[in-house]
Amino acid sequence: MSLLGTPVPAQAATGEVVVFEVEPIPLKVYTDPSGCVKLPPAAHVLINQTDKPVRTYSDPLCLGPSLTVQPGYGTHVAPGSGSFSV
Numbered sequence: 001m002s003l004l005g006t007p008v009p010a011q012a013a014t015g016e017v018v019v020f021e022v023e024p025i026p027l028k029v030y031t032d033p034s035g036c037v038k039l040p041p042a043a044h045v046l047i048n049q050t051d052k053p054v055r056t057y058s059d060p061l062c063l064g065p066s067l068t069v070q071p072g073y074g075t076h077v078a079p080g081s082g083s084f085s086v
Contacts, residue, residue: 013086015050015071019043036062039082046084047074057083 012034019028021042028040033050038060048054048069055066060081069075 011052013050013052013054015048017054017084017086018047018049019077020045020047033084033086036083036085039077039084041081042079043077043082044079045074046077048072050086052086055085057085059083 012032014032017030017033017037019030019039021028021040021044025042030037033054039046046054046056046069048071051071053071054069055062056069056075056077057064057066058078058080060083062083062085066085067075
């Protein structure tokens with residue numbers, strides 16, 4: 001946040017966030033992600049291959065409680081309407 005109370009835009013991460021849904025669906029790859037990204041409906045696992053921490057949320061708007069996934073790590077995500085942000 002800036003001193004005036006307006007949000008400072010997030011800088012894009014370098015690398016990829018990879019999301020696994022189910023076996024018949026190809027991996028979803030987000031290259032150099034920035035801001036809030038809605039996860040696919042069947043998202044099951046998120047892997048952070050960027051140079052910045054990624055936060056996962058259980059809602060589609062990156063609001064509420066979140067889990068931080070450090071670079072080089074992954075996490076299970078609940079199928080439905082989740083999101084992630086960088």
